[in-house]
Amino acid sequence: MTLPTGAQPPTDPVEPRPEAVPAGPEGTPADGPATDPVADATDEVVAELEEQLDREDDTRLEPYQAIVLTSFGGPEGPEEVMPFLRRVTAGRGIPDERLAEVAEHYLHFGGKSPINDQNRALIDALRAELQRREISLPVLFGNRNSEPFLADTLRQAHEEGMTRLLAVTTSAYSSYSSCRQYREDIAAAIDELAREGRTVAVDKIRQYWNHPGFSRANVRLVTEAVRGVLESGATPHLVFVTHSLPIAMDDTSGPGDDEGNLYSTQHLQLADAITGEVEATLGVSLEHDLTYCSRSGPPSQPWLEPDVNDHLRFLAERGATSVVLAPIGFVSDHMEVVFDLDTEAVETAEELGLQMVRVPTVGTDAEFVSGLVDLVLERAAEARGEQVVMPCWPGNEPRPSVCLPGCCPNLRVSKPAACGMD
Ligand SMILES: CC1=C(CCC(=O)O)c2cc3nc(cc4[nH]c(cc5[nH]c(cc1n2)c(C)c5CCC(=O)O)c(CCC(=O)O)c4C)C(CCC(=O)O)=C3C
Ligand SMILES: [Fe+2]
Numbered sequence: 001m002t003l004p005t006g007a008q009p010p011t012d013p014v015e016p017r018p019e020a021v022p023a024g025p026e027g028t029p030a031d032g033p034a035t036d037p038v039a040d041a042t043d044e045v046v047a048e049l050e051e052q053l054d055r056e057d058d059t060r061l062e063p064y065q066a067i068v069l070t071s072f073g074g075p076e077g078p079e080e081v082m083p084f085l086r087r088v089t090a091g092r093g094i095p096d097e098r099l100a101e102v103a104e105h106y107l108h109f110g111g112k113s114p115i116n117d118q119n120r121a122l123i124d125a126l127r128a129e130l131q132r133r134e135i136s137l138p139v140l141f142g143n144r145n146s147e148p149f150l151a152d153t154l155r156q157a158h159e160e161g162m163t164r165l166l167a168v169t170t171s172a173y174s175s176y177s178s179c180r181q182y183r184e185d186i187a188a189a190i191d192e193l194a195r196e197g198r199t200v201a202v203d204k205i206r207q208y209w210n211h212p213g214f215s216r217a218n219v220r221l222v223t224e225a226v227r228g229v230l231e232s233g234a235t236p237h238l239v240f241v242t243h244s245l246p247i248a249m250d251d252t253s254g255p256g257d258d259e260g261n262l263y264s265t266q267h268l269q270l271a272d273a274i275t276g277e278v279e280a281t282l283g284v285s286l287e288h289d290l291t292y293c294s295r296s297g298p299p300s301q302p303w304l305e306p307d308v309n310d311h312l313r314f315l316a317e318r319g320a321t322s323v324v325l326a327p328i329g330f331v332s333d334h335m336e337v338v339f340d341l342d343t344e345a346v347e348t349a350e351e352l353g354l355q356m357v358r359v360p361t362v363g364t365d366a367e368f369v370s371g372l373v374d375l376v377l378e379r380a381a382e383a384r385g386e387q388v389v390m391p392c393w394p395g396n397e398p399r400p401s402v403c404l405p406g407c408c409p410n411l412r413v414s415k416p417a418a419c420g421m422d
Contacts, residue, residue, distance in 0.1 A: 058135055061380045065162040066138040068153060068202070069123050070182060071170040073146030074106075074113025074335060080146065081106045087145050091413075098296050105339040115334035116146070118363065119170065122332070125364040126168075129373045140165070144185040151189035158198045165202050166379060167419070168372055170331050172209040174399060175245055175253040175263035179207055180408040183417035190418055203383060204419035205375040206401040209266045212393045213371010214331075217362045218270070219277045222326045225359045226278050226286070234322035234355065237287050237315055238278070239308065240271040241345075242329020243336060244292035247302045248411060254399075256407030264290075264304060270328055273394035293340040308341070309348040316352035323349065326359040331368075333361050 075084040081103050089099060106113060119141060126139050140157060142150035157165060167186060171178040186202050193200050208214045222238070229236045245253075245263060254262030267290050275288040291308040306314070308325070315323065325345065330337050341358060349356040362368035374391070379401050381388045390398035403420035 058137075060135055060377060061137045061166075063164050063383055064137065064166040064203070064376075064380055066140050066157055066165050067126065067376060068140045068142045068150070068157075068165050068167050069119055069126070069170070070142050070150060070167040070186065070204075071119050071144070072115060072334075073143030073149075074115040075146060076112050076116060078107060078111030081111050084146055093298065094296055095298055102296070105335060108339065108343075109335075113335050114338060115332065116143070118332040118334065121364050122170070122369070125366075125369045126372060129366075129369050133373065135373075142167075142189070144182065149189075150185060151192045154189050154193055154200050154202070155196070155198065158193060158200050163200055165200065166376060167202050167204040168376065169204060172207060172214055172331060173242075173263055173266050173329065174207050174209075174408055176249050176408045176410045177243075177245060178263070179403065180410065180417055180420075183403065183419045184415045187416045187418040191416070202418055203379060204401065205372070205379045206390070207399040208371070208375055209270060210392050210395060210398065211371055211375060212391050213368050213374060214362060215270055215273070215393050217365045217367040217371070218326070218328050218359075219274050220367070221359050221362070221365070222274050222324065223278045223281050225324050225326070225357050226284075227282060229322055229324060229355075229357055230282060230284065235284065235286070236322040236324040236355075236357070237320045238271075238275055238289075238326065239311060239315070239323050240267065240274075240288065240290045240326045240328050241293055241308045241341065242267050242290070242327070244295040244303045244305070244307070246297055247304060250304055252409050252411060254408055256404030262408075267329060269394055271326075274326070274328070293345070294336045308345050312345065312348050312352060312354060312356075316354050320354065322355045324357050324359060327361055330361050332363045337361060 073084070075081045084106075085099050085103060123139050123141055130137060130139070140153050141148050142153035144150060154165070167182075169179075169182050171182060173179075183204070186204070190200055190202060226236060226238070250263050251260045253260060253264075271288060271290045275286055278284075279286055289306075289311060291306050291311045292304045293308045295303045295307060297303060312323065325341060327337055327341060333342075346356065346358075378388050378390060382401060392398050401419075403417070403422075405420070405422040407420060407422075
């Protein structure tokens with residue numbers, strides 16, 4: 001079924017066979033046999049043909065032949081911890097003590113990061129959402145720092161005849177770490193394949209901190225957490241939390257077209273907007289702040305502050321008794337969330353006698369997953385040269401899906417980056 005662009009999803013052209021009549025109200029048995037082997041076999045053939053038609057003629061995701069969920073990666077056993085950490089920190093001046101400390105965090109969980117399982121669950125959810133919309137497109141998995149490595153995934157795709165793919169990254173905001181570094185690693189994987197004589201192109205969806213699928217899902221999750229605390233009789237302080245960055249890196253977040261500091265600004269805007277929505281919905285007034293976790297690097301280097309633990313201490317000193325901790329900087333409960341927040345920050349709160357509720361990350365939330373599929377459709381339409389509507393909340397400034405020259409640079413080294421104008 002060939003679709004004109006922008007058309008509604010295809011409707012089922014085959015009349016559904018009436019279901020077996022259910023038992024009547026008096027418990028009378030249904031008419032006829034519950035299953036009909038001939039009709040069942042026909043259904044199967046029809047379903048198969050339809051699937052084939054979809055595969056061949058669905059144009060909504062053209063020009064892409066697959067989606068690649070592109071993520072950070074993490075170790076899945078104790079023997080993988082150090083090789084993973086060395087890969088992540090190669091040439092970045094992270095002190096040895098910090099590496100040993102982070103290795104401890106992983107070993108505390110048996111050497112297994114939760115991130116890959118969470119991404120496999122996200123892939124399943126994306127596949128289900130694509131299927132619900134009758135779109136058949138493979139969803140592949142490629143990591144930057146652990147198996148399955150992005151280059152291996154792209155090589156496999158190329159062997160299956162694919163040459164143009166769309167990356168969905170597990171990172172919502174703008175900065176070197178959360179955007180350009182993904183683009184550099186995509187470029188390195190493309191280059192590795194090029195040296196084998198394989199040509200593969202990869203585009204990326206826009207950074208989605210202000211796509212409603214992400215931002216509104218966070219509004220709902222924070223609202224429900226605050227509602228629960230209010231019902232218990234307390235008025236919580238709202239503490240938003242994200243990954244810290246060197247201040248120098250925040251300074252260069254997004255200056256291809258902006259003034260910089262886009263990383264911290266995006267988080268502040270979203271934290272303010274979510275708080276406003278929660279207040280309006282629940283009819284309360286809430287104090288809120290943005291805090292940071294997972295600082296690394298040498299102590300001499302300034303990073304974004306306040307640290308979440310320091311801020312909890314500050315709030316307790318000022319008489320706060322209840323906190324809702326909202327990790328809006330993360331898309332799933334990976335190591336930073338289960339260790340830095342659910343272990344360390346929870347310990348801090350306990351020491352201080354603070355009641356603390358941690359808001360879930362978006363994870364495989366249906367609204368988030370559906371938003372990612374909308375972003376994929378949006379990017380495909382854009383790649384076909386169509387005029388696209390780019391939904392946004394808060395504000396009305398979508399990040400460009402093709403990054404502008406000089407966007408989010410690394411001040412130390414400059415490497416080729418994919419999915420951008422430079
Ligand atoms: C902004 C940001 C995100 C969010 C966006 C995104 O999701 O991408 C993120 C995610 C993640 N970071 C992760 C792990 C690590 N990050 C490190 C180091 C660093 N991260 C940084 C920033 C970010 N990181 C920075 C500025 C550094 C300093 C060194 C450098 O400039 O690179 C180090 C080295 C040791 C240390 O210094 O802590 C590790 C092991 C994992 C995997 C978790 C798991 O296994 O579940 C994930 C999802
Ligand atoms: Fe990190």
